[in-house]
Amino acid sequence: MRMTVKLFAAARERTRKSEVEFPLVPGMTLGDLGKALSEHCVGFQGITGRWAVNLKFAKTDYQVQAGDEIAFIPPVSGG
Amino acid sequence: MFAVTESPIDVNALLRETATEDDGGISIFVGAVRRHSNGETVKALDYEAYADMAVQSFQEIAEEARTRWGVERMTIVHRVGKLFIGEIAVVVVAASPHRREAFQACHYAIDRVKEVSPIWKKEFVLEVSSV
Numbered sequence: 001m002r003m004t005v006k007l008f009a010a011a012r013e014r015t016r017k018s019e020v021e022f023p024l025v026p027g028m029t030l031g032d033l034g035k036a037l038s039e040h041c042v043g044f045q046g047i048t049g050r051w052a053v054n055l056k057f058a059k060t061d062y063q064v065q066a067g068d069e070i071a072f073i074p075p076v077s078g079g
Numbered sequence: 080m081f082a083v084t085e086s087p088i089d090v091n092a093l094l095r096e097t098a099t100e101d102d103g104g105i106s107i108f109v110g111a112v113r114r115h116s117n118g119e120t121v122k123a124l125d126y127e128a129y130a131d132m133a134v135q136s137f138q139e140i141a142e143e144a145r146t147r148w149g150v151e152r153m154t155i156v157h158r159v160g161k162l163f164i165g166e167i168a169v170v171v172v173a174a175s176p177h178r179r180e181a182f183q184a185c186h187y188a189i190d191r192v193k194e195v196s197p198i199w200k201k202e203f204v205l206e207v208s209s210v
Contacts, residue, residue: 008129009199052197055132071129071197078126078133078157078198079110079169079189 003064005033006071014043024066031060033070049074080154081137083130083198088158088167097154097172104178106185110169112162122202126159126168129197133157136196140188150175150184157198168200 001024012018020041022033030051037044051058052071064070080096090109098105112124137155144150154172162168169192173184192198 006129008197009127009201052129052132055135057195071132073129073132073197074199076193076195076197077200078128078196079193 001066003066003068003070005037006069008071009074011044011047011049011072011074014047015041016043017041024064028064029060030058030062030064030070033064034060037072047072047074080156081134081141082156083128083133084156084158085160086158088156088170090167090170093154093156093170093172097152098174099152101176102152102174102181103176104181105172105174106178106181107173108169108171108185108189109167110189112164112166112168114164122204123161123163124168125161125201125203126157127199127201128157128159130159132197137192140191140195143191144173144184144187147187148175148180148184150180153184153188155188155192157192157196159198161203 002021003024005020005022007015007018050073052073053062053068094105094107141153144153150173152174157169171185171188173181175181
């Protein structure tokens, strides 16, 4: 099963992708996902930000479920 | 009403849509693009949003304001795309029977949007050259 990770702002600019697909490994956490992205997605290394799952911020120890909408949220600057 | 839009924001329309006959105090915050120029270049702002999550954050912020001050009618609308100086990027409306709660809710909401809503701005530069 694959999942899609949405990328925004600096994450999108540096990777040149607004979405990346990743295989879902059972028990995978957001922290694991971040490490995997840093290894396999050029430009993602060193980007700061928080994870969001299903439109809410989530912690790095959250275990990803099939069907989750996942996004990487760099420091915000709206308003 | 909670929205992310690419269109210019009509403040009067949002005021009419938010306030009811029960509301004696309506507080409106308008966030505009201010001049960031430094001589030869005029900077403007390019706003980006994770729209679904931003709209949900606006709803949650309004709920926080309702819990704290009892303000039941709020609108938060943020615009995205390339905005030039003077254009309106964000509007918050808080309507309440009395002004104290409306002021507080409005102030709170814009501060929270800036803190948690998944929206980003980036400067872009227009070169101004003399021919």
